[in-house]
Amino acid sequence: MLQQDSNDDTEDVALFDTEEETANRPKKSKIRHPVASFFHLFFRVSAIIVYLLCEFFSSSFIACMVTIILLLSCDFWAVKNVTGRLMVGLRWWNHIDEDGNSHWVFESRKASSQENNPISEAESRIFWLGLVTCPVLWVIFAFSALFSFRVKWLAVVTMGVVLQGANLYGYIRCKVGSRKNLTSMATSYLGKQFLRQDFQYFSSGDGH
Numbered sequence: 001m002l003q004q005d006s007n008d009d010t011e012d013v014a015l016f017d018t019e020e021e022t023a024n025r026p027k028k029s030k031i032r033h034p035v036a037s038f039f040h041l042f043f044r045v046s047a048i049i050v051y052l053l054c055e056f057f058s059s060s061f062i063a064c065m066v067t068i069i070l071l072l073s074c075d076f077w078a079v080k081n082v083t084g085r086l087m088v089g090l091r092w093w094n095h096i097d098e099d100g101n102s103h104w105v106f107e108s109r110k111a112s113s114q115e116n117n118p119i120s121e122a123e124s125r126i127f128w129l130g131l132v133t134c135p136v137l138w139v140i141f142a143f144s145a146l147f148s149f150r151v152k153w154l155a156v157v158t159m160g161v162v163l164q165g166a167n168l169y170g171y172i173r174c175k176v177g178s179r180k181n182l183t184s185m186a187t188s189y190l191g192k193q194f195l196r197q198d199f200q201y202f203s204s205g206d207g208h
Helices: 034-057 061-088 111-116 121-147 151-176 179-207
Strands: 003-005 010-014 090-096 102-108
Touching: 034 061, 034 121, 034 151, 061 090, 061 121, 061 151, 090 151, 102 151, 121 151
Parallel strands: 010 102
Antiparallel strands: 003 010, 090 102
């Protein structure tokens, strides 16, 4: 079933076009896709290692830059098109309709498909850990390059932030749903934090 976001022409759809939803089943902790799990981390971790160590092994900035960008590009393709679908049942992509309008589609596997092909809990942890941690590191590298005046590296770290940040945003949209759901979740979380702080404040006041 298609749910289209009228604000940004995005669609949240079922990954395998299934309509039935069943009760949640226990998720297996076994790694069912070892190759996908390996390459989900290999390219992005390799890009970070090369960035940190390349100046110790090579004096050529161009060689280092090309190597890092190639690793980031391979990672972007692998995570977007392969590992997300296999490891957590999520996928995002873009298509152009007959009128020339661009549509972003965010897909997630329905519960009925998960019953026949359950998502591994271990693979899910590996996927989200790598997906979240590496973009955060690239953001840190970006600030470090900016404040240390390593201007020539800014283009490289910006590429890391953009490519890995795009996959992170896309899969969060797949997991959460539309932008409205994402906003409502953030608002709900902040509201709970304020209520908790107010409760603690009044509780401490009553204690005195």
